[in-house]
Amino acid sequence: MNDESDIIAANTTFYAAFAAGDFAAMTRLWADDDRMSCIHPGWPPLIGRTAVMDSWRDIVQNPSRPRITCAEPYAIIDGDSGRVLCIEIVDGAALAATNAFRRIDGAWRLVHHQSSPIAQIIRQPQEDASDPTRRLH
Amino acid sequence: MNDESDIIAANTTFYAAFAAGDFAAMTRLWADDDRMSCIHPGWPPLIGRTAVMDSWRDIVQNPSRPRITCAEPYAIIDGDSGRVLCIEIVDGAALAATNAFRRIDGAWRLVHHQSSPIAQIIRQPQEDASDPTRRLH
Numbered sequence: 001m002n003d004e005s006d007i008i009a010a011n012t013t014f015y016a017a018f019a020a021g022d023f024a025a026m027t028r029l030w031a032d033d034d035r036m037s038c039i040h041p042g043w044p045p046l047i048g049r050t051a052v053m054d055s056w057r058d059i060v061q062n063p064s065r066p067r068i069t070c071a072e073p074y075a076i077i078d079g080d081s082g083r084v085l086c087i088e089i090v091d092g093a094a095l096a097a098t099n100a101f102r103r104i105d106g107a108w109r110l111v112h113h114q115s116s117p118i119a120q121i122i123r124q125p126q127e128d129a130s131d132p133t134r135r136l137h
Numbered sequence: 138m139n140d141e142s143d144i145i146a147a148n149t150t151f152y153a154a155f156a157a158g159d160f161a162a163m164t165r166l167w168a169d170d171d172r173m174s175c176i177h178p179g180w181p182p183l184i185g186r187t188a189v190m191d192s193w194r195d196i197v198q199n200p201s202r203p204r205i206t207c208a209e210p211y212a213i214i215d216g217d218s219g220r221v222l223c224i225e226i227v228d229g230a231a232l233a234a235t236n237a238f239r240r241i242d243g244a245w246r247l248v249h250h251q252s253s254p255i256a257q258i259i260r261q262p263q264e265d266a267s268d269p270t271r272r273l274h
Contacts, residue, residue, distance in 0.1 A: 035213045037222050039233045042256030045222040047211055074184055076172045076248075078239060081218040083249065085174050085182040096176045098251050100237070102215060111213075112220065114235050116253025119179030 003082070004075040010108035011084040011099050015070045023060045027053060031102055031109040039114040041095060066091045082108065087118070094118040140219070141212040147245035148221040148236050152207045160197045164190060168239055168246040176251040178232060203227045207234075219245065224255070231255040 010029065017025035030036060030053065038052045039045050040059070046052050059065055073086040080103035088095040100112035147166065154162035167173060167190065175189045176182050177196070183189050196202055210223040217240040225232040237249035 035215055037211075037213060037220070037235070039222070039235065039251075039253060041253065043233065044224065044231075044255050045211070045233050045235075047213070047222060074174075074182070076174060076184070078172055078218065078248070081215065081239075083174070083237075085176070085184060087181065094181075096180065096182050096251075098174070098176065098182075098235070098249065100220075102218075111215075112235065114176075114233075114251050114253065116176060116178065116251065118181050 003077050007075045007077060007082045007084060007101055007108045008073050010101055011070065011073050011086065014099060014110060015068060018060060018065070018068055021060055021063070021065070023057050026056050026060055029110050031104060031111050036111045038112065041115050041117060088115055140214050144212045144214060144219045144221060144238055144245045145210050147238055148207065148210050148223065151236060151247060152205060155197060155202070155205055158197055158200070158202070160194055163193050163197055166247050168241060168248050172248060174249045178252050178254060225252055
């Protein structure tokens with residue numbers, strides 16, 4: 001359970017850094033090497049520390065960045081790798097996010113982020129079977 | 138380099154199983170335990186083997202599923218964890234996908250998939266700075 005609370009705390013730190021516009025905190029949270037990736041909503045994959053952190057610098061330091069609230073964080077841990085799945089509420093819209101971490105020197109450091117819009121936040125299983133849009137990949 | 142070619146091959150197997158409608162192959166490719174997650178385009182996160190594989194059964198066995206072509210696969214490996222970032226071309230639209238794997242008994246098994254629409258596939262850095270839509274998270 002400590003592992004889970006630690007990685008959830010790291011996830012919270014990520015959203016706090018975003019909310020505060022604190023690029024230094026964001027930089028400390030991400031890993032130090034090039035094995036990182038990021039897919040912002042609507043973006044192609046960014047790969048490597050320079051591309052990923054450059055994107056976060058632009059986003060975090062933009063005074064008109066949206067407010068993001070993280071809801072329903074769920075941790076999945078496998079040794080020194082882990083990820084948190086969560087819902088991001090952004091300007092009233094819901095996005096589904098994955099934040100992947102690697103444990104480095106005892107601390108969970110971000111190595112991957114992907115966030116994508118949710119068409120509907122509340123699933124109704126009975127309707128899923130008859131709704132073809134739910135069946136598309 | 139063997140690690141990279143192996144995980145790229147596993148990624149190829151994933152898209153081949155999808156194309157063939159081969160749910161058995163898809164099942165073999167995913168890990169056996171509950172530490173798995175999936176975010177289909179427009180969906181909230183699915184967590185655990187039952188939810189994830191039920192979704193793939195519906196999708197893979199649907200004869201009207203779209204064709205998906207995987208392009209530009211890029212592998213990032215850290216020990217027994219790895220992921221492939223790639224572009225999915227689906228009915229002429231581009232999506233950005235992450236397929237995360239865990240090495241189990243020497244084989245890369247899927248533990249996470251997320252795919253999200255790309256607003257534009259070709260980035261023009263000079264325009265990014267003046268385009269506010271590129272600065273939103």
